[in-house]
Each structure stands twice: as C-alpha cells, then as structure tokens.
Amino acid sequence: MLELKNVTRRFGPNTAVDNVDFAIPEGQMVGVIGASGAGKSTLLRMINRLIDTSEGEINFGGVRTSALKGQQLRNWQRDCAMIFQQFNLVPRIDVLTNVMLGRLNHRSTVASLLNIFSDEERAMAIAALERLGIEKVALQRAGTLSGGQQQRVAIARALMQQPKVILADEPIASLDPRNAQIVMQSLKDINQSDGITVITNLHTLDTARSFCERIIGMQAGRVVFDGGPDDLTEDAARKIYGADNLEDAFSEAVTSTSLNGSRSKSSGSERPPVARPAAEQNPVYA
C-alpha cells in the first residue's frame, strides 16, 4: 500500500503539487492524467524521492519513505523503479550493461565499478530483454536504438531492480503510436503477471482509459478526479483539462496508443488489440 498524505511541493512561490491525498493498494495499475504543468511529474518524482516533499508524507508498507536518508533512501529507490519520458539510459554503454545497472543497489560499489556482474545477473538481464522482445540489440550501444527500443530497455532495467512499484513519467510521450502501444502493453503485462504496482503519467485520455484500472486526474497541483475508466465522463475530463484543452486531450493523433484512430470518444473502455511479439511488430533492428 502506497499512501500519500497531504503531500505538497512548492518551487519558490509556485505550488506544483497541492495537498494530494490518496492511497494505492498493491498491484494496481494507475494512470495519472492532467494538462502540462498539473504537477504529474512532480508527484512521481516525490514518490521516487528524486525531489523532496515540502509538506505531508508518503508511506509505503508502513515505512515513511518521504523521510528516508542515505542507504535506506537508495534501497527505497531500488524498490520503486522509475521510467522516464526521455528514457534516461546511458547512451554510450551497451544495452545489456544498461539493463544490469538496474542491479546497482543490490551489489557492492567496487564490483560495480569494475564492471563485474555475476552470471545470474547477466542471465536475468537477458531474460528481461527477451521478455520485452529486444534481446537482439543487447550488445549495441543504447544511444543507437530507436525511442521505442530505448524505452523497453528502460523497462528491462526497471525489472532488474526487482521493484515493488514502477513509476512511469510520460513513458510514451516521445514515441509513435505503435511503439507507445508496445510500451504500455509491456507495463500492463508486468502489472498483471508480476503483481507490481504501476503508476504512470499520461497525457492522453484514451491511453489511460485503455490500460489503467484507476485514473487520477490532476489540475493545478490538486487531485480533481479519482476513479475507474468508466467514471471518466466528459464532465470529469473537462474538470481535469479545463474547457480549452479538452479537444487536445481527446485528440488521438498526438501521442495516443490507438493505431487506427477510428475509435470514438465514447468507446473508451474497449481494449486495443494485444501486442504481437515484438520481433514480428518491429523488424527494423535485425
């Protein structure tokens, strides 16, 4: 159980996240939506502790993670993997090593610096890459991969951390619809088969509706919606995005996961087709 109690974050005079209060039970797939600047990223970064809270507390399994320091903080960050919009891999290192860097917190610094990874860790990393269908690029430099592939490497790295929670900060915002769908499907799959809690920031409604069992809507730092995909009516969406941005939010052309774009606004609960094996879908890297 991840609990946020009256969490506030200020940057100078601006309040990015304002008194946010909710709890996420283990194994839930949660989408956080809202217009740019609504505080979605700040919220996720506070949970992972890339930034600190100004007020309030965050608890996980009875531990107050918002107050951890030093090694304990790093242990929490290991348990709470994070995926970024820009992937945040090390571009000049090969994919396999990038994935194994997810193990940093499990091992001694000296062994890490000398690049000594055990056979088990390597097997684990290869298995993670296979699971995401990108084992063929394992020995390429991460920087040479396409965006969709890099994001899957980032997910493989997150899996290597053996996390309890995966946070994804706009994981598909810089991907094309097909890769976006593969990435979202991978996250959904990890959530369902491993039981890992997934919290993901999204900026399109249809993606959130298709993949998340619970949607939290934010507006100007406050939570203004919290419910299932079917509760997300047009009225609710208007509250989240404001009347002006509503058209953009429903527009599926920008960064949506729907491939054909023919789905209507009202059929939000319908799931897109299950992703085919990646090798079939994306033969570009062979």
Added chain:
Amino acid sequence: MLATQSNNPALHIDADGNYDVDGHFKQLRGQKRLYTILGLGALFIVLFFSLWFANETNSGKFLDRLPHFFDFVGDLIPRDGWEIGRALFDLSSPYFDGSLKFNYPEGRVYITESLYIPEYFYKMIETLNIAILSTLIGFIFGFILCFLAASNLTTERWLRFVVRRFLEILRAFPEIVIAGFFLAIFSLGPIPAIIAVSIHTIGALGKMFYEVVENADMKPDEGLRAAGGNWVERVWFGIVPQIMPNFLSYGLLRLEINVRASTILGAVGAGGIGEVLRLSISRGHEAKTLAIILILFVTIVCVDQLSAYLRKRIVGNQAFEFGA
C-alpha cells in the same frame, strides 16, 4: 549627442507620421563608423606606446641592434653540413681536436657493447618522459578532483569552493616558478620538473574537466539515481562514459603543451634536451645546437600531429555518435 541617439525609430517619424527608414539607417551607420574609427585610433595609440616602452626598457635599442641579427646566424653555421648529422648521431668528427666542441661520441648511452642511443635522442626521451609522466599524473588527479568541483554533481557549496580554489592555486604559478622552488629542494634533475609540470597540469586539466562535467547531460545520472545508485556509481556510469572523449582530448592537448614546458624547464636545470640546448648555445657549439634544434623541432611536430590525429578520432567519433 551620441548618448541621446539610441536605436529609436520614434526620432525618425516626421510630422505626417511617416517613418524615415533610410534616414534612420544612415544615422545608425554614421554612429557605427564613428565608433570604429575611435576604437582603431585608441588601439594604435596603445600599440605605439607599448612598443616605445618596450624599446626604452630594452638594454640595446632595437634598430641599433638589428644589423647584428645575422652575426648570430653566422655563428650557427657549422664547418660542413655533415657535422649536424655527426652531432645528432654521436659519430666521431674529422675536426676533433680534443675540445668539447667536437667530442660527439662522448655522450653515447650504451645499451649493449656496440649498440648505443645517441646523446640527444636520449635527452629528448628524458624530456618526453617528463611530459608524459606529468600529463598522466595531472590527468589522474584532475579526473578525481573535477567531479568534486562540478556544480551539477557536488551540491555541498563549501566542498566545491575548496576544490575549485585548490585547483586555481595549482595552476596559478607557471611551471618555471614551481620548478625553481623544487630545484632548491631536490637539486638538479628531472624530478623537480615532473613535480612542477604535474602540479600545473592538475590545476589546468582539473578546471577544463569540471567545465566538461558541468555540460554533461544529466538524464543518465537521473536514471541511475532513481534506480538507487550511489554517488560514485552515478558518476562512473552516468557521467564518465559521456565525458571521457573530451577528457582524453584535453589530456592530449595538455601533453603537447607539457612537451614544450619540460623543454623550457630543462634550460633552468631540470635535465633533458633543454639543458643541453642551453649549454650548447652558450658555448657556441654550432653543429650541436643545430642538431638539438632539429631533433626538438621534429619531435614537437610529431607529438602535435599524433595528438591532433588522435583527438580528431576521439572527438570526431563522439560527434558522430551524438546524432544517433
């Protein structure tokens, strides 16, 4: 009047409200030309007075001494052209008369009974050794210190402040000043030169390095931080792979500079090719002097070319990969 005329179109609007673009352009152009002329005038005045001052403070007047220019060149002409080769490779001279001037074979450094390294090659290696060793020492310590001086990696202001001031002090003194100090302690030889060049190199490379680090992309670092990596791991995996090509390039550039610096240090007693060059010039050994200048010239050209080639390869690759 100049001060009040700014780039203000309002001043060029006539009674009918038309904006006189051409007039405005001419006014701005005139202003710019005036500034150019004033600036050039000031530059010439400064130049004239510094030249005059330099000439005044010199012991001999420039124009009076100019005819003697070719005396020195004349003194440098050896008995015959082959003498330079003999001096360079320590072969015995037909003009040998027991004096220091023609005792070329005396400086041979024997490796086996018959195989030897000519003196000036050996001295050149000595100088190169000083340069390479101190570049390596400077690289290693500069590498360690730069991460502590970079504002994106070290958030403790006091630590950054201390490291930056330390690097400043290290590079504040020219090598020759530090060498003079250490020569007094360790006596003549390459050790004071190595210490002097190393100290200066740590300071100089450390500064260049931390500026490179501050320009590094922090996204990989953020990714590793979010995965629970500690500071050392984040630096090693998130930052070092990006900055290494630039570090190597700066290291090679420093090697070029250090070859010249250690040559100069030789002239003040730190051994190597600089020392024999100074002795040879002051004793008027023309063939030896020319041989040393030749080997020095060839070596420096080679080091510069090699380092330029390597730097191009290293940084060129990086530029190539950034696009991917």
